[in-house]
Amino acid sequence: MGNFKTAPNSPLQNHILAALPTEVLDRLTPHLIFTKMQLGDVLYESGGLLQHVYFPTTSILSLHYVMENGATSEIAGVGNEGMLGISILMGGNTTPSRAIVQTAGQGYLLKTKLLMEEFNRGGPMMRLMLRYTQALIIQISQTAVCNRHHTVEQQLCRWLLSTLDRLPSNELTMTQELVASMLGVRREGITEAAGDLQRSGLISYRRGHITVIDRAGLERHSCECYNVVKNEFGRLLSNGQQHKVL
Amino acid sequence: MGNFKTAPNSPLQNHILAALPTEVLDRLTPHLIFTKMQLGDVLYESGGLLQHVYFPTTSILSLHYVMENGATSEIAGVGNEGMLGISILMGGNTTPSRAIVQTAGQGYLLKTKLLMEEFNRGGPMMRLMLRYTQALIIQISQTAVCNRHHTVEQQLCRWLLSTLDRLPSNELTMTQELVASMLGVRREGITEAAGDLQRSGLISYRRGHITVIDRAGLERHSCECYNVVKNEFGRLLSNGQQHKVL
């Protein structure tokens, strides 16, 4: 994390791009624009027009709903297993939710027009996008149920695990305040839950950094939602040989 | 004319079908199968294979997530404004959620194979299905946020309103127990909230029947989620104006 890696990584670090046949990839690659994203960057604003779609490689993005009173909740996360901008393909030119950068990192963007053209060919790109859409729907649905039925501690475990799956290391750079705004709960709630997890030896943290120590333990403390989503992503997006999911 | 109660209504009472160009409709109509659905019928079981998709006309369907402990929550409702079976088009052959009949009524079903063929033509049918998918995503997202932030009473108001929108009358045939299982809360919670609404003169009910008296009042007691979803559905699915962007 502390490395000064400024050289662009490969677009193929994004699983969606990597799953495309070379023919499609050859068409798209010249138009993929390398980009670095900073924590907190707002990629899409609710109701805004979408000019680009994003394929994260090392960054993690987060889809948020913003309520009238300003409260927010994450409804889905997007890492290198996915992409941001599905709603363009669905025919709404705008996105209903805000997209922000949850973890700084790299990625690629593509003009929506080019994505649309490729999608409209009706080939493997389209089928892949649609499968990803289905996976996204499952993720959002599970979030809805999770919000209804599970405790903050369970949800924190779930969130840590799915974030971890998108990171190379086992350390997140994140304040509790930020985590709280992701889950749509109070900061104190996260302090308490994280304190419990630390006392149980599952994680350790210091100002703005959370390190996962006992991943299996986290899974035991998490609600079922983590595994449900993970399995569905695997089922829908493990394209042939690739078994590395999420 | 046969029995008034059992005579099939027109497929065009379903807004999705009604929005299709006649050319497409002519291809599909011969294969639409009229069907009546009883309260509680399970149309899709979680993880099951999908043989048909459904276009409700007077019935209302409900998508449920079922948790490991058996608890359920509705994640979206489907009336004559929509259809059931989107996940087929997305490439998962199975559905992740259970679909049940929430209000008995009529509708049409279509073999998935025929729907797929039409979808794969890439014409107006595909574009319509994709827009509906987007609307569904918005509905589910809003449910996630609503579950996090709003009270049972607000959610009940929201649910009553959106159910009402799918009904010809202002009376729902529904026990409180059933409503509770829709919202994923306790039956007592609904008793209490419904009692409040009745005392406020917004609804009246008796054993298994809920009548909405003051619709505007319900809207005032509801959370913002009702209107957000309604507006998005209008924006995405307003018939005729396929070109209506923004």
Added chain:
DNA sequence: GTGATTCTGTTCGCCAACACACATAAGCCA
């Protein structure tokens, strides 16, 4: 190094929703 800023820990009262238990009432039908 020092002071300012930001993050984390903790407390208190409060309320919505929960689980459980049981009382009453409405409708069904024999």
Added chain:
DNA sequence: TGGCTTATGTGTGTTGGCGAACAGAATCAC
């Protein structure tokens, strides 16, 4: 009509999360 089933009402105690307020600790900027 009366008895049975099912739906609804109510009460008690518990809990998880909220809001607000504040104290201490870690890091940053100068």
